Amino acid sequence: MTGERFSVDPAVKAFIHDLRxxxxxxxxRARLPEGMxxxxxxxxxxxxxxxxxxxxxxxAGDRNLAVEVGKALSVEIFSxxxxxxxxxxxxxLAARRIAEFKPLIGPLRIGVASDAAGLTVTCHWPDGPRxxxxxxxxxxxxxxxxxxxxxxxHIRPTGVVVPVPPIDRHELEHYFxxxxxxxxxxxxxxxxxxxDRVFLTENEQMWRFFAxxxxxxxxxxxxxxSVTDRVRxxxxxxLPAGDSSMTTVTNRLAVSQRxxxxxxxxxxxxxxxxxxxxxxxxxxxxxxxxxxxPAEIAYLLGxxxxxSFYRAFRTWTGTTPRTMRTSxxxxxxxxxxxxx
Numbered sequence: 001m002t003g004e005r006f007s008v009d010p011a012v013k014a015f016i017h018d019l020r021x022x023x024x025x026x027x028x029r030a031r032l033p034e035g036m037x038x039x040x041x042x043x044x045x046x047x048x049x050x051x052x053x054x055x056x057x058x059x060a061g062d063r064n065l066a067v068e069v070g071k072a073l074s075v076e077i078f079s080x081x082x083x084x085x086x087x088x089x090x091x092x093l094a095a096r097r098i099a100e101f102k103p104l105i106g107p108l109r110i111g112v113a114s115d116a117a118g119l120t121v122t123c124h125w126p127d128g129p130r131x132x133x134x135x136x137x138x139x140x141x142x143x144x145x146x147x148x149x150x151x152x153x154h155i156r157p158t159g160v161v162v163p164v165p166p167i168d169r170h171e172l173e174h175y176f177x178x179x180x181x182x183x184x185x186x187x188x189x190x191x192x193x194x195x196d197r198v199f200l201t202e203n204e205q206m207w208r209f210f211a212x213x214x215x216x217x218x219x220x221x222x223x224x225x226s227v228t229d230r231v232r233x234x235x236x237x238x239l240p241a242g243d244s245s246m247t248t249v250t251n252r253l254a255v256s257q258r259x260x261x262x263x264x265x266x267x268x269x270x271x272x273x274x275x276x277x278x279x280x281x282x283x284x285x286x287x288x289x290x291x292x293x294p295a296e297i298a299y300l301l302g303x304x305x306x307x308s309f310y311r312a313f314r315t316w317t318g319t320t321p322r323t324m325r326t327s328x329x330x331x332x333x334x335x336x337x338x339x340x
Contacts, residue, residue: 005043005044005045005229006043006044006049006103006104006105006106006107006221007041007042007043007079007104007105007217008041008042008043008044008049008105009041009079009080009105010037010038010040010041010042011076011077011078011079012037012077013037014076014077015072015073015077016056018072018074018077019056019060019065019068019069019072021056021059021060022059023037025059026052026055026056026059027052027055029055029058029059030048030051030052030054030055031051031284032044032048032051032052045107045281046107046126046128046129046131047128047129047281047282047284047285049106049107049135050107050129050131050132050135050285050288051284051285051288053131053132053134053135053138054132054134054288056134057132057134064171064172065134065138066134066137066138066141066172067141067171067172067174067175069138069141069142069145070138070141070142070144070145070175071175073142073145073146073149074149075149075201079104079105080210080213080214081097081098081101081102081104081105081210081214082098082105082146083206083210084097084101084206084207084210084211084214085097085098085101085146086146086149086150086199086201086203087201087202087203087204087206087207087210088150088199088202088207089198089199089202090150090195090196090197090198090199091119091146091147091150091151091155091190091194091195091196091197091199092112092114092119092195092196094146094150094199095110095112095119095121095143096112098110099111099112100218101214101218103218103221104214104217104218104221106139107125107126107131108123108124108125108126108131108139109123109124109126110122110123110124111123111124114195116192117191117192118158118189118190118191118192118194118195119189119190119192119194119195120187120188120189120190121143121187121188121189121190122185122186122187123136123139123140123185123186123187124185125186126236127236127237128236128237128240128282129236129282129285129286130289133164133166136162136186137162137166137172139186140160140162140186140187140188141172141175141176143157143188144156144157144175144176144188147190147194147197149201150199150200150201151194151197151198151199151200152200153197154177155190155194155197156176156177156178156194157176157177157178157188157189157190158178158189158190158191159178159179159181159187159188159189160172160176160178160179160180160181160187160188160189161180161181161182161183161185161186161187161188161189162180162181162182162183162186163182163183163184163185163186164182165180165181165182166180226267227253227260227263227264227267228264228267228269228274230253231249231253231260231264231271231274232274232277232278234248234249234252234253235249235274235275235278236278236282238302239278239279239282239300239301239302240299240300240302241302242299242302243302244275244302246260246271249271276312276316279301279302279312280313280316280317282300282301283297283301283309283313283316283321284324286300286301287321287324287325290325294306294309294310294321294322297309297321309321
């Protein structure tokens with residue numbers, strides 16, 4: 001994934017409202033700035049974006065939020081890259097255009113495969129923390145909603161694949177009009193006829209208006225990835241394997257340790273600081289998951305033992321993981337309590 005941040009359009013505020021949720025309450029639960037949705041796009045890390053979606057799901061309660069996302073999506077809340085895709089003549093080309101510009105609007109990479117049988121769109125999520133299930137399902141719902149908005153027909157995919165299908169998938173399957181099956185990826189497949197079906201929203205003139213600016217923004221994003229961002233991205237992949245060494249990072253980035261230290265110093269930080277900040281960000285995300293124990297979180301952060309994790313967490317936050325987890329209501333009890 002290019003860089004570690006991506007743009008979130010202010011229209012998300014209207015989208016949250018259309019889901020019958022309070023933007024202010026959602027942001028507070030996600031531990032994001034209350035005034036985040038101003039008049040200009042904001043930059044979020046994947047971990048922050050995941051917290052936003054986890055907060056949406058928590059605020060929605062028992063509602064099937066992924067299905068409601070599909071019903072709430074409308075042209076007026078789409079960001080420029082998606083509006084540009086709707087200018088395409090059909091879903092096949094729209095998918096390729098969204099795949100090109102997805103780094104501008106989300107922390108994932110889109111794969112598009114087309115053959116005589118149909119079109120398959122695959123979502124590749126970045127290494128590191130697992131995205132919330134509601135987000136991964138909503139991404140697949142989005143593609144079906146996009147096809148229906150563009151064609152003004154009730155398009156039904158020929159298949160929907162996820163690594164672990166939801167236990168209660170009746171509403172989702174009713175929305176898709178297709179079964180949700182287990183596989184080794186996140187994907188949605190459309191028939192050849194539906195992939196080639198004419199978009200009534202096709203507008204070549206509007207596409208020519210959007211394309212140059214989107215390509216400029218994508219180029220700026222690729223050029224703006226700082227050394228700090230690249231180190232953080234490498235650490236996010238390395239830490240679950242128990243590796244936090246500078247040697248491994250420098251090998252991945254193809255630079256010497258001395259060069260890396262100088263580059264980080266020029267950006268006003270150090271390797272030790274980037275490592276601590278990466279661990280702190282990941283720890284905050286992992287604590288949102290009640291299925292992870294402190295020992296498991298310590299392991300995912302590359303610590304040799306749970307006590308080391310607790311000491312570091314108290315240094316970062318002034319509190320313990322258990323206190324932090326309880327304060328945001330993500331779990332009733334942390335197994336084993338706090339280490340001494």
